[in-house]
Every structure is written in structure tokens, then in C-alpha cells.
Amino acid sequence: KKPLQINEEEYIRNIQNGSRLHLAKAITFIESTVYDQQHIGQQLLKNLLSFTGNSVRIGITGVPGVGKSTFIESFGKMLCDQGYRVAVLAIDPSSSLTGGSILGDKTRMEELSRHPNAFIRPSPTAGTLGGVHKKSRETMLLCEAAGYDVILVETVGVGQSETIVRGMVDFFLLLALTGAGDELQGMKKGIMELADAIIVHKADGSNEKLAKKTVAEYKQILHFLAPSTQYWKTPALAVSSLQKIGLDIVWENILHFQQVMKEKTVWQQRRKEQTVEWFKSMIVDRLYDDFFSSNERKQSMAKLEQLVRNEKITVSQAVDDLFSSNPNL
Amino acid sequence: KKPLQINEEEYIRNIQNGSRLHLAKAITFIESTVYDQQHIGQQLLKNLLSFTGNSVRIGITGVPGVGKSTFIESFGKMLCDQGYRVAVLAIDPSSSLTGGSILGDKTRMEELSRHPNAFIRPSPTAGTLGGVHKKSRETMLLCEAAGYDVILVETVGVGQSETIVRGMVDFFLLLALTGAGDELQGMKKGIMELADAIIVHKADGSNEKLAKKTVAEYKQILHFLAPSTQYWKTPALAVSSLQKIGLDIVWENILHFQQVMKEKTVWQQRRKEQTVEWFKSMIVDRLYDDFFSSNERKQSMAKLEQLVRNEKITVSQAVDDLFSSNPNL
Numbered sequence: 001k002k003p004l005q006i007n008e009e010e011y012i013r014n015i016q017n018g019s020r021l022h023l024a025k026a027i028t029f030i031e032s033t034v035y036d037q038q039h040i041g042q043q044l045l046k047n048l049l050s051f052t053g054n055s056v057r058i059g060i061t062g063v064p065g066v067g068k069s070t071f072i073e074s075f076g077k078m079l080c081d082q083g084y085r086v087a088v089l090a091i092d093p094s095s096s097l098t099g100g101s102i103l104g105d106k107t108r109m110e111e112l113s114r115h116p117n118a119f120i121r122p123s124p125t126a127g128t129l130g131g132v133h134k135k136s137r138e139t140m141l142l143c144e145a146a147g148y149d150v151i152l153v154e155t156v157g158v159g160q161s162e163t164i165v166r167g168m169v170d171f172f173l174l175l176a177l178t179g180a181g182d183e184l185q186g187m188k189k190g191i192m193e194l195a196d197a198i199i200v201h202k203a204d205g206s207n208e209k210l211a212k213k214t215v216a217e218y219k220q221i222l223h224f225l226a227p228s229t230q231y232w233k234t235p236a237l238a239v240s241s242l243q244k245i246g247l248d249i250v251w252e253n254i255l256h257f258q259q260v261m262k263e264k265t266v267w268q269q270r271r272k273e274q275t276v277e278w279f280k281s282m283i284v285d286r287l288y289d290d291f292f293s294s295n296e297r298k299q300s301m302a303k304l305e306q307l308v309r310n311e312k313i314t315v316s317q318a319v320d321d322l323f324s325s326n327p328n329l
Numbered sequence: 330k331k332p333l334q335i336n337e338e339e340y341i342r343n344i345q346n347g348s349r350l351h352l353a354k355a356i357t358f359i360e361s362t363v364y365d366q367q368h369i370g371q372q373l374l375k376n377l378l379s380f381t382g383n384s385v386r387i388g389i390t391g392v393p394g395v396g397k398s399t400f401i402e403s404f405g406k407m408l409c410d411q412g413y414r415v416a417v418l419a420i421d422p423s424s425s426l427t428g429g430s431i432l433g434d435k436t437r438m439e440e441l442s443r444h445p446n447a448f449i450r451p452s453p454t455a456g457t458l459g460g461v462h463k464k465s466r467e468t469m470l471l472c473e474a475a476g477y478d479v480i481l482v483e484t485v486g487v488g489q490s491e492t493i494v495r496g497m498v499d500f501f502l503l504l505a506l507t508g509a510g511d512e513l514q515g516m517k518k519g520i521m522e523l524a525d526a527i528i529v530h531k532a533d534g535s536n537e538k539l540a541k542k543t544v545a546e547y548k549q550i551l552h553f554l555a556p557s558t559q560y561w562k563t564p565a566l567a568v569s570s571l572q573k574i575g576l577d578i579v580w581e582n583i584l585h586f587q588q589v590m591k592e593k594t595v596w597q598q599r600r601k602e603q604t605v606e607w608f609k610s611m612i613v614d615r616l617y618d619d620f621f622s623s624n625e626r627k628q629s630m631a632k633l634e635q636l637v638r639n640e641k642i643t644v645s646q647a648v649d650d651l652f653s654s655n656p657n658l
Contacts, residue, residue: 042643042645042646045643045645046642046643046646049640049642049643050640052640053640105483137644138643138645141643188523188555189519189523189555189557190518190519190522193518193519194518214381214540217553220549221550221553224546224550225518226517226518228518272638272639275637275638275640275644276634276637276638278644279634279637279644279647279648282644282645282648283617283620283648284616284617286648286652287613287616287617287620288612288613288616291612291616304608305605305608308604308605308608309601309604309605310601311379311381311382311604313375313377313378314371314374314375314378314467315466315604315607315611316371316467316606316611317371317561317607318372318374319608319611319612319615322612323454323615
């Protein structure tokens with residue numbers, strides 16, 4: 001098998017000139033589990049790093065059924081029509097984690113995906129942390145180098161995904177349904193305090209009145225909670241993606257947020273902190289992966305976990321056993 | 330220097346017979362950074378493990394000034410007077426982290442500390458994670474083996490301390506002051522959703538009316554939040570530790586919680602999960618500590634962190650550099 005080679009300069013030029021094909025291929029390299037391909041992806045990113053950072057990074061979360069993809073479709077299309085270039089890191093709906101239906105898949109963000117200013121990249125199922133791919137951050141940077149002005153990162157409320165996405169975006173949007181009381185009981189703990197805006201979605205038709213009531217309820221709760229971002233009062237907004245009501249106000253809020261946070265340097269500081277946090281979490285991941293790369297150790301771990309769970313041995317003992325070269329099981 | 334030796338059987342017998350001296354010494358062994366002493370501590374715990382688990386573990390948090398030690402003093406004394414044996418893992422107020430005043434230190438929990446049913450152990454400053462000692466969990470287990478029925482674990486809202494304490498107790502109490510609106514803005518994000526009860530403290534004198542209003546406000550907010558524990562509706566309660574009002578209701582709530590959660594097996598399950606989580610976090614700590622045990626690597630890390638922070642290199646590059654045996658800096 002001949003070693004994989006690409007014309008790096010050509011790739012970089014094409015990505016910067018807006019070739020979706022080259023961007024998509026570069027992302028595939030980054031996401032690859034094959035060392036050679038990963039290396040090529042990292043080399044590309046390294047050479048493009050100085051062209052990153054010029055977008056608004058927006059995270060979007062909400063329970064399944066809240067209409068995340070409908071919102072992204074309408075919101076993204078509005079921005080594209082205004083001349084913005086919009087990249088979407090979407091959840092792959094075929095993933096069993098997301099609860100997306102097969103029926104809905106084919107028409108998912110169909111209009112947006114056809115828009116010349118849009119680029120949609122679904123996360124593959126493998127290597128995801130609750131719908132967020134381990135390489136989402138690098139993918140976002142590649143999209144920025146390709147000149148996208150707005151990056152929308154979709155996430156579902158599984159595992160640590162919201163915290164991970166909050167840790168890579170500037171602005172975090174929480175989509176909610178009408179009837180705050182019931183829904184909030186099922187929401188992830190602390191999720192409201194991660195949000196820079198709460199959108200009460202599907203605020204249309206017979207639902208409109210209830211949506212306004214729900215917005216008022218959220219405002220009341222938000223009044224008592226710590227804001228997600230310093231100097232920012234998290235708003236609650238009613239939005240209909242179907243009737244395209246309120247989408248412009250969401251964008252106005254984001255632009256205002258950007259302006260204030262850049263003035264206060266919160267924007268720049270947060271990005272630096274996010275990068276360092278990412279670095280630290282990658283170190284821990286690497287240490288953990290290396291340590292558990294042997295099957296023998298994985299088996300020891302499983303046995304020790306059972307013993308610890310049933311309080312047969314102390315935790316310190318279990319750790320010592322795991323780290324000793326000859327685990328005494 | 331002769332090797333450290335203790336009469337293990339004597340220690341175990343004395344700890345079980347209620348000798349505070351031997352319990353205190355065993356904790357000191359556990360907390361020691363000297364290998365020999367640590368080993369003795371672990372051996373003692375190993376032999377006592379089957380006698381642990383029979384207490385109610387209660388975490389107590391709240392901002393400095395909320396009156397945590399006054400509450401622990403009054404609450405603990407009430408329980409001791411009822412015949413319970415109460416152990417307190419207290420914050421060492423001399424620690425700069427806690428914001429405790431030197432003036433207040435001498436009289437801290439003075440009455441409780443003199444009660445024959447009480448045992449107070451302040452965390453040393455070294456090795457603490459926001460006021461929680463790395464060995465707090467083991468200390469708690471030793472106290473249980475010594476026959477304490479109630480363990481109170483104090484924490485301040487620094488770093489990850491609340492999450493760590495929530496991860497080692499059955500019931501988590503949040504102490505708050507009157508005037509919820511203002512205070513909540515300064516509270517740690519998500520803290521309310523960790524609490525199994527919110528206590529509006531200092532509900533006495535001219536503050537009483539405001540305390541009742543604040544309780545009503547918290548109830549309203551709690552209505553919208555996910556409960557900390559399944560099957561449990563987190564109550565908000567007004568308490569005066571000075572006038573000893575409401576302390577009995579707090580205890581009634583805890584006993585009721587214990588009864589319900591044991592019936593639903595949430596109690597047992599949570600403890601098992603907590604032990605396993607503790608095990609996993611100890612593994613990560615150990616991997617991290619081992620990896621950064623060399624000064625050379627610590628220095629590499631500091632340099633790479635700067636490069637990553639200023640976006641001079643990609644995070645993947647920095648990780649690769651850090652893990653390569655000859656970091657190319």
C-alpha cells in the first residue's frame with residue numbers, strides 16, 4: 001500500500017477559496033482514526049491556523065423534539081440570505097443517540113443545504129461524546145479558515161455534550177418548548193445557567209399565547225440565576241421557525257452580545273480559556289486512552305470496579321492494584 | 330530511622346470502642362504524604378471497611394458569611410443531645426481559601442466540640458480541593474467505622490468542591506441568606522440543582538419576615554428546576570441557628586429522605602455509583618500526577634500552554650509535543 005499523499009498547498013488554497021469538496025475532505029482527514037490521514041488533517045490545520053478565529057461560534061441545544069434542525073434551517077437560511085456564510089456542525093440523525101427519526105432524515109435542513117452560502121457537516125456516530133465529535137473543535141477551525149462567518153454547533157442533551165459545546169462556542173442557545181414548568185423538570189441540571197439566550201420555540205398558531213406565558217416564566221427564573229456570561233443578561237425570546245418570527249431578534253441579540261463582549265474583552269479571554277481547557281482535557285483523554293489501551297488492564301479495571309462497587313476493597317487498594325504491574329486479582 | 334510500626338489490632342479495637350485519639354491518629358495516617366504512614370492508614374481502613382456505611386452523610390455548603398459553622402454547631406448539638414454521635418469534617422478556618430476570620434476561629438463550634446458525642450476534624454490546608462481534602466472520603470469512612478451516626482461535611486464554594494462533596498454524601502444542604510434575588514446572582518452555577526434542601530439561614534429577629542419571603546421565592550424557583558435526587562421534592566426552609574428554630578424540621582426532612590430513598594433503593598444505588606466515580610477520578614488523578622511528576626514535563630506544559638493560549642500552535646500539536654519523549658520546544 002502506497003503512503004497517502006496530498007498536495008498540501010493546493011488543498012490550503014482551495015479551502016481558502018471556498019471549495020466545499022476540499023473542506024469536506026480536510027475534515028474527513030481530521031476525523032479519521034488512521035494515523036496517516038489524521039496527520040495530514042493536522043498538518044492542514046496547522047497551516048490554516050492563522051486564518052481561524054474570525055467567526056461567531058454559536059452552540060444550539062434542546063431536548064429531542066424541540067425543533068433544533070428546523071430552527072437551524074430557518075435561522076441559517078436567514079443569515080445566508082443576508083450574505084453571511086454559515087457552517088453547521090450537525091448531529092447525524094442516523095445516530096441512535098439523537099433519537100432522530102429515519103423519516104425525518106432525508107428532508108433535514110434541505111433548503112439550507114442547497115444554499116450556496118451554507119456548509120453542513122453531520123457528525124459521524126463513531127467517536128462522539130453525546131453527539132459531539134471529539135474533533136468538532138478542529139472541524140470548526142477548518143470552517144473558519146474556509147471563510148465561514150457563523151458556525152452553528154448542534155448538540156443533544158446526552159452525557160457531557162452541552163458542557164463540551166459550551167466550552168467551544170461564544171454564544172450558547174437553549175431551545176425550549178412552551179410550558180416551562182413541566183419541561184424544566186426533565187432538563188439537564190444547570191443547563192439554563194449555560195445559556196446566553198433561551199428560545200421558546202414553536203411560538204406559532206394556537207401555541208403563540210402559551211409561548212408568551214412561557215417566555216415570562218423563563219424571564220422570572222433567569223432573574224434568579226447566575227448569568228452564563230459576565231456583563232450579559234440572558235434573554236428569553238419567543239421564536240417561530242416555521243413562520244420566521246423572532247429569528248431576526250435572536251441575531252440582533254447575538255450581534256449585541258458580540259459587541260459588548262469584545263469591548264469588555266470577555267470574548268477574547270473566553271476563547272483563550274477555552275483553548276487551554278481543550279488542551280488540558282485532551283491530555284487527560286490521552287493519558288486515559290494510553291493507560292487502558294491494553295486489554296489486560298481493561299479486564300483488571302472491570303473486575304476492580306465490581307469489587308469497589310460492592311465494597312469488597314477500598315478505593316485506594318483498587319487504584320494501587322490497577323497501577324501495579326502485576327495486578328493481584 | 331526505624332520503620333514506623335503500630336499495633337494494628339489495638340488501633341482497630343480502640344477506634345471501634347470510640348477512642349477519639351485513635352480515630353484522630355488514623356485520619357492523620359490517611360492524610361499523610363509519607364508513604365509508610367499512608368500505608369498504615371490504608372491498612373486500618375481496609376480492616377475497618379466492613380464496619381462502614383452505617384451513617385447518614387450530609388454535605389453542607391453556602392457562601393462565606395452564611396453561617397455554616399453556626400449552623401453545624403446548633404444542628405450538631407441538637408443531634409448529640411438526642412443521643413446521635415456526630416462527626417464533622419470541617420473546613421480549617423486558617424486556610425486562606427475559606428475566608429474565615431482569625432477572630433472567629435477560636436470560638437468556632439466550641440460547644441459542639443466539647444460534647445461527648447461529637448468529633449470535629451478540620452481539613453488541613455494542604456492537599457485540599459477548594460476546602461475538601463483529597464482524603465475526606467476515607468476520613469468519612471473511618472468515622473463511620475468508629476460508630477458515628479451522622480457525618481457532616483462542610484464545604485465552601487471554591488473550585489469543584491461542591492461537586493466533590495455532593496459526590497460523597499447522601500444529602501446535600503445549601504445554606505442561603507435572605508434576599509434570594511441578589512444572592513443567587515453570585516451563586517455557583519447549577520448549585521441549586523445539587524441541593525436536597527435549601528435553608529434560608531439567620532431567620533431571626535428583624536430578618537424573620539424577609540426570610541419567609543425568601544423561602545417563598547426559593548420554592549418558586551425550585552418548582553422549575555430538576556430535583557437533585559429522584560423521587561424528592563427539594564424543600565426550602567427557614568432556620569435560625571441562634572434561636573434554634575427549624576433545626577428539627579431539617580432533621581425530619583433528612584430522616585424522611587432517608588426512608589424514601591432506601592425504599593426506592595436510590596440510597597444504595599447512589600452510594601455504589603459514588604464509590605465507582607471516586608475510583609475513576611482517583612485513576613485520572615494518579616495518571617495526571619504521575620505524568621507531571623517530572624519538572625521537565627511541568628516546564629514543557631507551561632510553555633505549551635502559552636503557545637496554545639496565544640494560538641501559535643494547534644492543540645493536537647501541543648499534545649503530541651508533550652507526549653513525545655523529546656519535546657521539541
